[in-house]
Amino acid sequence: MRKIILAALTLVVGVILWYLFLKPSDYTVRFKADTFPGAINQSLKLWDRNLDPVEKIHQENDLYHLIHKVKFGDSIHSYKWTIEPLTDSTSRVKVNIKDEDHSLMNKLQVPFFDTDFEKRSRKTVMDFMEVLKNHKEKFKVRIIGEEEMPTKYIAYLPIKCTQLQKADEMMKNFSYLFGSLVESGVEFDGFPMIEITQWDQETDSIHFNFGRPIIRSEKLPIGTDIQYKRIFRKKALKAEYFGNYITSDRAWYALLDYAKKNNIDVEKTPIEVFYNDPKSEGNEIKWRAEIYLPIKESK
Structure with a gap:
């Protein structure tokens, strides 16, 4: 009995000491x-x-x-x-x-x-x-599942900023990019989009290409900051985002959770396609974007 009491007292004292001095x-x-x-x-x-x-x-x-x-x-x-x-x-x-x-x-x-x-x-x-x-x-994300990103040839500007600054940087560069393309008579082949090329989740910093799909021709502006590339068809996880484009990155995280839950190996380089002009639609919940998260190719 004495041993039991001693053990109990030792346990109680240990718990008290842990609570007072070690509990974080x-x-x-x-x-x-x-x-x-x-x-x-x-x-x-x-x-x-x-x-x-x-x-x-x-x-x-x-x-x-x-x-x-x-x-x-x-x-x-x-x-x-x-x-x-x-x-x-x-x-x-x-x-x-x-x-x-x-x-x-x-x-x-x-x-x-x-x-x-x-x-x-x-x-x-x-x-x-x-x-x-x-x-x-103020936003909704709907996971659609696996789809293929279509092949697109895009004119774009490379941008570095934080996730929070993404929409502001798009607005700053919108007139210059699309104005230059329109003045040159370039034909568009889709909606405005961004392609994330680097994403640091710890600092929320991103590198991305802001641009628009175009029909490749001899009318492309040359000798400017505008660059050109082809995005090739690729399997991806797709989601629809509804809300202010400032927070469209919420869909990135939803897709990452979906990929983890379903054991799908993905590249953390989302692509966003924007279907609404914020200046012409006042109700933010009606702004729609398609979000693609590329699936890594099996070796």
Whole structure:
């Protein structure tokens, strides 16, 4: 009996010591989100801009783990977000929160009181949940499945920017690119499009070609910044995106989740085809784009 009591006391003391000095968080908030991890990841990064961050939110190894630090009064709170996909359209989110300056005091109080730290933590997470709810109502992604990207000859401009800047860069270059083609009498062969050539998911930076399919002829502008290439027919995963083209990259993440779930090896170089002119259609949810994620060829 003495050994049993001693073992129990050792276990209790061990748990207490772990809780007070080794447990990485002071408080944990969990919630379920009706969207996929990529949309949560990008929403977190946008939302973080409106806080008072001590350091910019960043990913830890992959898009499912993020961390940021926010200053509240004289304290710095560390938020570690873990996103777990449940289905094609739902995720589970866990937020481990720690007050870096008053961690021990929080751990002593949290089990017995509803502290200001807990209230602040819940409010911060709930604020993000509201932002996420509003965001997911502004776009739709429909996975179509495997299709073939058609062969197209395109005139394009190479651009480097962040994912958030993508639509703005397209607008900046629209008049120059298409104006030059129209003035030269070039015949179009499809809708405006972009081809991602590099995608750094950790920094959200991209290199892409912004252009339009054309009929190859002797009328092409030469000696300008405009370049030309052929995109060859290739198997790809396809999705339809409805919403503002600023956030059409949400479909990239949905396709990546689909590929992972179905064990399909893909290239992280999406192609987007835009079917609406934002200047002529005020309802953003009616803006449509087709998104292709190329499937790697088997060797």
